[in-house]
Amino acid sequence: MASLALSPADKALSLLVTSFKDLSITLSTATPAVSQFTAGDKTITGASAIASHFASLIPALQNTTYTAEESAEIQRWLELLPCTPVPESTLDTLNETLKFRSTLLGEKFSIADAVVYASVKNDVAAWSDEQRTGEKGRRHVIRWLDFVQNSPELGLNVPETEKVTVDVEKVLFMPKPEEAPKKEKKPAAAAVEPAAKGVVEQAKKGAAVAAETVEKVAQTVKDAAGAAVAAVQGQGKKTEKKVKQKREAPPPKPEPVMSPAQLDLRVGHILYCRPHPNADSLFVSTIAMGDDPSSTVITPHSEITDLPAEILAKFNPLPPVRTVCSGLNGLVPLEEMQDRKVVVVANLKPVVMRGIKSAAMVLAASPRPAAGEEASHKKEFVELVSPPAGAQAGEKVFFEGYEGTPDAQLNPKKKIFEQIQPGFKTLEDDTTVAFDRALAGWVGPDGEKGKAKGEAVAKLVTSSGGVCKAPTLKGAAIS
Numbered sequence: 001m002a003s004l005a006l007s008p009a010d011k012a013l014s015l016l017v018t019s020f021k022d023l024s025i026t027l028s029t030a031t032p033a034v035s036q037f038t039a040g041d042k043t044i045t046g047a048s049a050i051a052s053h054f055a056s057l058i059p060a061l062q063n064t065t066y067t068a069e070e071s072a073e074i075q076r077w078l079e080l081l082p083c084t085p086v087p088e089s090t091l092d093t094l095n096e097t098l099k100f101r102s103t104l105l106g107e108k109f110s111i112a113d114a115v116v117y118a119s120v121k122n123d124v125a126a127w128s129d130e131q132r133t134g135e136k137g138r139r140h141v142i143r144w145l146d147f148v149q150n151s152p153e154l155g156l157n158v159p160e161t162e163k164v165t166v167d168v169e170k171v172l173f174m175p176k177p178e179e180a181p182k183k184e185k186k187p188a189a190a191a192v193e194p195a196a197k198g199v200v201e202q203a204k205k206g207a208a209v210a211a212e213t214v215e216k217v218a219q220t221v222k223d224a225a226g227a228a229v230a231a232v233q234g235q236g237k238k239t240e241k242k243v244k245q246k247r248e249a250p251p252p253k254p255e256p257v258m259s260p261a262q263l264d265l266r267v268g269h270i271l272y273c274r275p276h277p278n279a280d281s282l283f284v285s286t287i288a289m290g291d292d293p294s295s296t297v298i299t300p301h302s303e304i305t306d307l308p309a310e311i312l313a314k315f316n317p318l319p320p321v322r323t324v325c326s327g328l329n330g331l332v333p334l335e336e337m338q339d340r341k342v343v344v345v346a347n348l349k350p351v352v353m354r355g356i357k358s359a360a361m362v363l364a365a366s367p368r369p370a371a372g373e374e375a376s377h378k379k380e381f382v383e384l385v386s387p388p389a390g391a392q393a394g395e396k397v398f399f400e401g402y403e404g405t406p407d408a409q410l411n412p413k414k415k416i417f418e419q420i421q422p423g424f425k426t427l428e429d430d431t432t433v434a435f436d437r438a439l440a441g442w443v444g445p446d447g448e449k450g451k452a453k454g455e456a457v458a459k460l461v462t463s464s465g466g467v468c469k470a471p472t473l474k475g476a477a478i479s
Helices: 009-017 047-055 068-078 088-100 111-125 131-134 140-148 190-209 210-235 310-315 416-423 445-450
Strands: 003-005 025-027 036-041 041-047 265-275 283-288 321-326 342-347 350-355 354-356 364-366 396-399 425-426 432-438 458-464
Touching: 009 047, 009 111, 041 047, 047 068, 047 111, 068 111, 088 111, 088 140, 111 140, 131 140, 321 354, 416 425, 416 432
Parallel strands: 003 025
Antiparallel strands: 003 036, 036 041, 265 283, 265 342, 265 396, 283 321, 350 354, 396 458, 425 432, 432 458
């Protein structure tokens, strides 16, 4: 029976022994400064050498062959063992190496994957979200580490409580896709030089007979061509042309389908509202709408300096909020904009309105102008759209029959909201908000093209149940 005396610092060897029971190794109670492995009369000293020996005993690796270049690369990574914590420069090199690779060698596992995983695991577990998937984060290390600790092919026995937690949905920065660099083939210089010399010698020898050879070849070609023509004419056969097979046209790409489900509609809670300092027609609202604290569209708490003390005391701790500008000043009393629930469009592209960045839109109802009558918002009577009682900030709002995952952010160039919003209304006999396909122009063969199927009139509801309404306006427009 082989025995292993582990140094306290050799976490990688400890992981290998506990993961691969087939190694049949007894752990010694001794704790030397340098790990020692003993099998019979053979003793191996040092974590790197022991790990290399273990690789020949682990079932997942013993049948894998490595080139000399791959073996050298494995040895370089095994040198990470004594480095605790792992240097930042090594982590950068690791991230760059894994940019276009699933494992440290590319596709196949090696002992290096297990050793490096054990060496960096604790460091990676302590990384912030920015260090993991931020603009300068080491996202490739995170992907590889999650693959190694969960891969049944490698078979590491890492308890769930000791695995590094990886949230695949939390990506702070999405870089542009890159292609792996293509390897350039180097010219075989050693083979080219003697070949070139041979060509020169042959050229010299052939120079003396070149003219005679050319004349003979030309005559041979001429005779052969005449014989071929005579044969074809004598037999009266026509040369058939080969018919080229036409390539089948690729199937047409599916036409994108527009749907109200693309809109990220949510319940918003206006915590505080004030007049815009630079625009008489605008309100500036601080609205909670269930955003993740790491979202780039929320207003950092450090930048919120205009909330009264009583508001900060009432909503303590302050949830993630967005700043929203709306053209409701003079249309809705300011007191009606305080501490109330509304319905917001959360995935419009943020815009700067008179010096203040606005990151959402509040839905409101107003009388629909008569045919041929201009809609002047200064003359309109406006009511805010309200979710049902008990709805919570951030709760999903959607039109019945048009459920789906909204776009992360609507593309302003495609005018998606502008093509859907004309169908927003309150019912003629009720104040319930709905989407009317006819009002949006989504009827008939041309209107239906590229549009999602659904009810002719679909009510606006929350995920917990209940409809969204205007207080009194029927047959109104919603914007």
